[in-house]
Amino acid sequence: MGAAPLVERNLIFVTGKGGVGKTTVAAGLAQMLADQGRTVLGCEIDAKGDLSAAFEVPPSEFVPQRVADGLSLMAMDTEASLREYLKLHLRIPIVGRIGPVAKAFDFLATAAPGVKEILTIGKVCWEVRERHYDTVVVDAPATGHIVSQLSAPQVINDLVKVGLIRSQTDWMSQILGDPDQTGLVIVTTPEEMPVSETLELVAAVEEKTDVDIATIVVNRLLPERFSPRDEAVFDKIGSKKGRAILDDELGGGALPLLEAARLATVLRRSRTQHLDTLRSGLPAGLPLILVPELFSRTDGLRATRQVAVHLGEELL
Template identity: 40%
Template sequence: MTPPRDDDVLAPDWRGVRLHVVSGKGGTGKTTVAAALALALAHGGRKVLVVEVEGRQGLSQIYDVPPLPYAERKVATAPGGGEVFALAIDPEEALLEYLEMFYNLRRAGTALRRMGAIDFATTIAPGVRDVLLTGKAKEAVRRKSGNKHVYDAVVMDAPPTGRIARFLNVNSEVAGLARTGPIRSQADAVMEVIASSLTAVHLVTLLEEMPVQETTDAVDELTASKLPVGGIVVNQMRRPLLAATAQAKARKGKLDKDAIAHDLATSGVVTPNGALVGSHGGVLVDDVVRALAVEGAEHAERVALEQRERDNLEVLHRPTYELPFLADGVDVGTLYELADLLREQGMA
């Protein structure tokens, strides 16, 4: 039975989704979002698996645990007794597991690894590699103990938006490699999950031109491939520091410099001779005012740019969630705060 939700938390937008795929342009923080989403989904006693497929060990760094092996390890506890497990999917180990499962060739697979044949196979047939990676996530989604799923949800820290549709659409990737047989059967089984209502592909972006454009392109590609587009997470949000009227003046270079100087004086940071308190070089208030006016103009221009990109995202008509810019970076403590924000906005 699902535990009751707090009254101040929205009903989740993705009820029924069991595989949450998280993608985004490099540098947007998709791994951080995947880790926070796993914690959010585990809230209230649920058991969640978060997997990475790129071999970067990004999850281990964020959760502050040793490098992840090709095995499911507990990495965090969520409020209410929930548990987060993590797995770094290694293509080589996944292939050996595949050979044992379908051909009983584990020992032969070990010999192939010594010969370098596994690297050769996954290099010349990258579609097979993607089948192995997505297949492991699919297996975790379907896995049961008795009549109950082992995991309430699975989160995948997926490849960047530039190749997410190709990565997930494994049927088309293996079409020229295998029309029948175990590889094709595995691809079909993967697509039964990924192309269904059990899956949502969430996209992480910043309010910048290139990330927003890649997000738009990814939505188009996923839609064309008939893959389920999820929500959009706008990461590293910065709140405007100026009122709307002041922002308009700042963009035009018309901030009231006398008012800025007056505020500096009344705040006690200016000496009687018009220098900045504590400045060894005798920095004058006029210099500071000019510098602040320039910073104000740059900030106002940034705010206007972000609003234009926000408008571009609204055209996509997808649920949107916002996470703040964290000046001190992300640690385990702030990861829980991000998870709470995702829950408050209804993502989990």
């Protein structure tokens, strides 16, 4: 494809079905890039505070806050984005009385498709264009919303023939469509629904947007516990006779241990199947990065750092 390596791009969108660890991967990626000496802006679109929680800092705001060496965080706010946009570009007298205009705009954003999306995508593209940071990592909306987000400039182009918004969409489209600058990372887990949604999303992104899918991250891969030969041994140990010996030696309590190991094996097996489905369904040449299940106590900074290490091993 000839695109730049992911770590050298300026704008990285991270998306995925709810519950697959999208935010943890976005945080880990931002952390890993900052560790490489790049200046990174992490941008949270949903504004639920999950990205800040991954770094164990207070909920971020629209104005980026520095939270660690080389790393700043912001939360998207379409009204604030509009305010900033009007201030920078419009220079019209109404700016002093932004309240009613913002309200009117909020209303219009509901009526006119793409307006909210363009304010969101416009802000992150602007940060990229102005080179305020080496990389902007966007904790983007979940799979259901990302396509309308990324295709907002085209939608606007289709609907709006003239006007200020129209004049703004060209440079945004240019940044979004440039695989040396922009990449989409789709996070999934090796489970049935996330895999089928990922395959659908890949097709939709390729059909409806110009954004390059840089990589798929398969999160929560379970370790392979037993080789096929060892699994046969495990089955024998789990037999009535084997269990009796274990109970005798351990003073009871063998059953829960064996059950836990069996659960781990069954889960691993079903996840391997789903991973195969994913592999065979993806377009050739699309990289796949595997991140193991962490078995960690929290999903805070420690988990973020562990993910950063795994991503670094795969991407650097």
